[in-house]
Amino acid sequence: MNSEGMKTGKSEVITIGKNGRSLSASLKWILAGIVLVIVISFFISIAIINNNERKSYAMASSENVLRTLSNRISSEMNNYKELTRIIMIDDRLLTFLRSEAYKVDTGMINDARYGVLDILYVTEGVDSVMIFRNDMIMMATNRFFYNYDYKFMNDDSWKKEILDRRGGATFSMNSFGIASRSDNKPVLTIGREINDLLSQKRTGIMIMNISQDVFISMLNELDLDDSVCIMGTDGTYLAGERKLMAFYDEKIPEKDSIITYESGSQGKIVRGCRVDLLPIIIVSATDYGPEGIPYGIVNTLIILMAVLVASAAFYGAYIRSRITKPVFELSKKIDQNEQSGSLVKIEDDMVYSELNMVKDSYNNMIEHVNELITTVIEKEKTVQRMEMRVLQEQIKPHFLYNSLETIGYLAMEAKADEVHDALETLGSFYRNFLSKGSREITLEREINIVKDYIALQKLRYGDIIDDVYDIDDAAAVYIVPKLILQPLVENSIYHGIRVKGERGTIGIKGRVEHGRLHLIVRDTGVGMSEETISSILNKRADYTDARIDGNKSGSFGLWDTIERIRIYSGHDDVVKITSEMGEFTQIEFIIWKTIE
Amino acid sequence: MPGKYRVMLIDDEESVRKLMRKSISWESLGMEVAGEAGSGIEAINTIDDIRPDIAFVDISMPFMNGIEFTEVATERYPGLVIIIMTAFDDFEYARKCVSLPVFEYMLKPMVRAEVVKVLERVRAKLDASAPASEDDEDDADIPAEDDLNEKIRKYLDENYTDSKINLTEVAQHFGFSPSYLSRKFKQSTGRNFVEYLTMLRMNRAMELAKENEKMFIAASSVGIPDPNYFGRCFKKFTGKSYSDYAAMHKPGK
Numbered sequence: 092m093n094s095e096g097m098k099t100g101k102s103e104v105i106t107i108g109k110n111g112r113s114l115s116a117s118l119k120w121i122l123a124g125i126v127l128v129i130v131i132s133f134f135i136s137i138a139i140i141n142n143n144e145r146k147s148y149a150m151a152s153s154e155n156v157l158r159t160l161s162n163r164i165s166s167e168m169n170n171y172k173e174l175t176r177i178i179m180i181d182d183r184l185l186t187f188l189r190s191e192a193y194k195v196d197t198g199m200i201n202d203a204r205y206g207v208l209d210i211l212y213v214t215e216g217v218d219s220v221m222i223f224r225n226d227m228i229m230m231a232t233n234r235f236f237y238n239y240d241y242k243f244m245n246d247d248s249w250k251k252e253i254l255d256r257r258g259g260a261t262f263s264m265n266s267f268g269i270a271s272r273s274d275n276k277p278v279l280t281i282g283r284e285i286n287d288l289l290s291q292k293r294t295g296i297m298i299m300n301i302s303q304d305v306f307i308s309m310l311n312e313l314d315l316d317d318s319v320c321i322m323g324t325d326g327t328y329l330a331g332e333r334k335l336m337a338f339y340d341e342k343i344p345e346k347d348s349i350i351t352y353e354s355g356s357q358g359k360i361v362r363g364c365r366v367d368l369l370p371i372i373i374v375s376a377t378d379y380g381p382e383g384i385p386y387g388i389v390n391t392l393i394i395l396m397a398v399l400v401a402s403a404a405f406y407g408a409y410i411r412s413r414i415t416k417p418v419f420e421l422s423k424k425i426d427q428n429e430q431s432g433s434l435v436k437i438e439d440d441m442v443y444s445e446l447n448m449v450k451d452s453y454n455n456m457i458e459h460v461n462e463l464i465t466t467v468i469e470k471e472k473t474v475q476r477m478e479m480r481v482l483q484e485q486i487k488p489h490f491l492y493n494s495l496e497t498i499g500y501l502a503m504e505a506k507a508d509e510v511h512d513a514l515e516t517l518g519s520f521y522r523n524f525l526s527k528g529s530r531e532i533t534l535e536r537e538i539n540i541v542k543d544y545i546a547l548q549k550l551r552y553g554d555i556i557d558d559v560y561d562i563d564d565a566a567a568v569y570i571v572p573k574l575i576l577q578p579l580v581e582n583s584i585y586h587g588i589r590v591k592g593e594r595g596t597i598g599i600k601g602r603v604e605h606g607r608l609h610l611i612v613r614d615t616g617v618g619m620s621e622e623t624i625s626s627i628l629n630k631r632a633d634y635t636d637a638r639i640d641g642n643k644s645g646s647f648g649l650w651d652t653i654e655r656i657r658i659y660s661g662h663d664d665v666v667k668i669t670s671e672m673g674e675f676t677q678i679e680f681i682i683w684k685t686i687e
Numbered sequence: 688m689p690g691k692y693r694v695m696l697i698d699d700e701e702s703v704r705k706l707m708r709k710s711i712s713w714e715s716l717g718m719e720v721a722g723e724a725g726s727g728i729e730a731i732n733t734i735d736d737i738r739p740d741i742a743f744v745d746i747s748m749p750f751m752n753g754i755e756f757t758e759v760a761t762e763r764y765p766g767l768v769i770i771i772m773t774a775f776d777d778f779e780y781a782r783k784c785v786s787l788p789v790f791e792y793m794l795k796p797m798v799r800a801e802v803v804k805v806l807e808r809v810r811a812k813l814d815a816s817a818p819a820s821e822d823d824e825d826d827a828d829i830p831a832e833d834d835l836n837e838k839i840r841k842y843l844d845e846n847y848t849d850s851k852i853n854l855t856e857v858a859q860h861f862g863f864s865p866s867y868l869s870r871k872f873k874q875s876t877g878r879n880f881v882e883y884l885t886m887l888r889m890n891r892a893m894e895l896a897k898e899n900e901k902m903f904i905a906a907s908s909v910g911i912p913d914p915n916y917f918g919r920c921f922k923k924f925t926g927k928s929y930s931d932y933a934a935m936h937k938p939g940k
Contacts, residue, residue: 492795499706
C-alpha cells in the first residue's frame, strides 16, 4: 500500500477521494445547471409576461367592443322607441284608433298604414309595425311576410307585459310570440300601449319589429361580423357569428357587467354582456393581441440574465481560483510531505482564514506528531544510551581489570583457595550480569549480581563492608530491569562507606505491596545532603560531561538508574531518597509498570 | 652514585600497590619502592618523607584524584617523574591532564613488560639529569631564626586545615629548599616539620572527637579529608582509634 503510493505518487499528484466528486468537477455541473435554470426561467417568464400582456390586451379590447356595441344598440333602440312615439300621434292612425268599430273599413286601415309608412320612410331598420285596437282590429305594415298565431293573439297573456309598462316601451323578441316572419328571420320587437292624448285612455297596442339587418349592418360597420354575436336573451340569433351563441348559457348577465365565458383557450377570450334594458346579449370573441412583447421588460430580463450568468461564471472562476486551487495546493503539499517522509510545516499563506485554519490545524498536527516522534526517539535513545552506559560504566572493564589485578595479587601471595573463590565469584557475576542478553531479570538474579559484586569489592578494598539481605518471596520473582541494584550498591560503597573511613553496612530489602515492588538500599555511609538529593531527583537528561560531574558528585550512576526505572515504569514517581548526614542514606525504588 | 631511584606508589587499592611492589623486579632496574599512599591526600602528607624520584599515580581516587595530585606535585617537585595509571574508561580524565608534564600514561590493568619498558626510559632520563640535582641549597641568607620559626608556626597555625599543605609547599612559600627548612625547623623546635603539622591537626581532631563529631567530618575539617589516612594518623598520635577516643570522652562519661 505504502510502496504503491510511493510509485504512483509522482505521476498522479492529486487523487480525488473515491467517496465524493471533487468540488471543481461538481462546480462545472452546478454552474451549467444554474445557467440552464436561468435561461429556462427567462423564457418562461417572457412567455408568461407575453401571454398576460396579450390576454390583458384582449380583455381590454373585448371590453371596448362590448361597451361600444352595447351603447350603440342602446342608442339606436332609443331612436326606434322615439319613432314609436311619432307614429302614435299620426293623424291617420289616430283616426283608425278613434273610430267606432263598425266604421272601420279597409280604406281606413290602409290610410293608417300609409300614415305609419310615411313615418317609417325615414328609417330602414323597421321591419314592420303592427297596431291592435282594443277590439283587436289589427293594422300591419308588412302583414304578408308574417305568419300570425291568431289563437295566441286573442289571448291576453302576451299583452300583460306591455300593459304593465303603462305607456312605456317594452322590448321582446319576435313580436311577443304572436307573429313570426315567414322566412323565420328574427326581429327585435318594441311594444307599447297607445293612449289617446285627449281622453287619456288606452286606444290600442303597438308592436314594432326591428329587422336583424339593423344589427348586421351595425356589425358590418364596425367590422365585427366574425367576432361578435348579437342575440336575444331567449337565445334567438340576431346577428354576427353564430358559433358564439354556444357560450351563452341562459344566465342573463347583470346590468353593466361583463361575463367572461372563456379565457385563454385557443388564444381567444370570449366575453358577453347584456345591453341595458334590452333583451339583447352581445357575445364577443377576441383574439389575443399580437406578440405584444413589452421590450422594456424583456430587455431588463436579458440584462438580468446576463448579469446572473456572468456572476455564475465569476463565482465559478472565483471558487476555482480561491478555494479549489488552494485546496489542491494544500493537498499537494500534504502529499509531498507524505512522499518525502519528512513532516514539514506548510508555510505558504492561504487566501482565506478558513483554509488557513485547515493549514494551521495540519501544521499543529505535524508539530504534535513531530514532537511525539521526537519524544519517542529521544526516549528510545535515552533508554539505549543508558543501557549502553550501564554496560560500560557499571561493568566497566575497569571493574574486570581491577578484579583481575586483585586476583593476580592473591595469586602472587599464593592464596590458592582465595584465588579460586575469587575467580568463581567473578564468573558467577558475569554470568548473571550477561543473563543471556535479556534486559529484564528477576530480582533474585539481580541480588546475586550484587552479592558477587560486593564480594569482589571486599577483596579489593578489604573487609570494610557488611551486606544484609531481606527479600520476600514475591519480591524475589519480581521482574526488574537488569542492573538496577548494582549501581546503587556501587554508589553506597564509593560515595557512602569508603569516604567515611569506617566499616559500614549495606542493607537490601525487597517486598511487594499491592503489586508494587519496594526495593530499598540502605547504607551507613556519610549520607547525602538535601542539595545532592534534590539535584539527583530533579536532574533531567543532560549528558554533557555527565561522567566527570557525575563522578565528582557521586550521583551519576544513581541518576541513570532512576531514569531507567522511570522509563521502564512509565511514570516519574519511582524513587524516595532519605538520608541523615554522617548516618545513613536510604534509597527506595517503587517499581510497577503502568504501561506495557 | 650508589643510591637507587625511589619509587612511590599512589593508588587507592592496596592490592594494586602490593601487586606492583611484588611483581616488578625493582632491584634489577636500580630502583626501590620507597613508599605507598592510599590517596592523594596521604601522598601529599608523606611525599616529603618518602622523597620519591618516580611516582605511579592512579587517576581515580577519592578525596583528591590523580589529576589534582599531579597538578600539585608538578608544581612542587619539578624533578619528579610522574606516571599516570588510568583505566580505559577514565580516558576523559586522562584527556584533561595531557597538558600536565606527565612522563607517561599507562593503561590498567598493568602489564609488567610495559611497565618495565617505561621504567627503563625513566631511568635513562634520570641518569642523564642526575648530577645536576645533587649539591645545591644550604646557605642562602637567612633571617633571624626565631623570627623565621615564629613566622612558620604562625603560617602553619593558620593554614593547617588546608589539605594541600606540606613541607615543600611551606618551604616554597618562604623561599627555602625543603631540606633546609626541615633541618632548621627541627633544630629550633626539636620537632620534625611533619610531626608538628600532624600535632596541630590531631590536637584539633581530639577536640572534635570530644565534641563527638563524625570522624569523616573531623578528618576533612583538620585538613586530612581522607578518613582512612586520618584514622591511621589519629591512632598513631593518640594510641586509640577515633571512635574509641570519642566514646571515651563522651559527655556522659
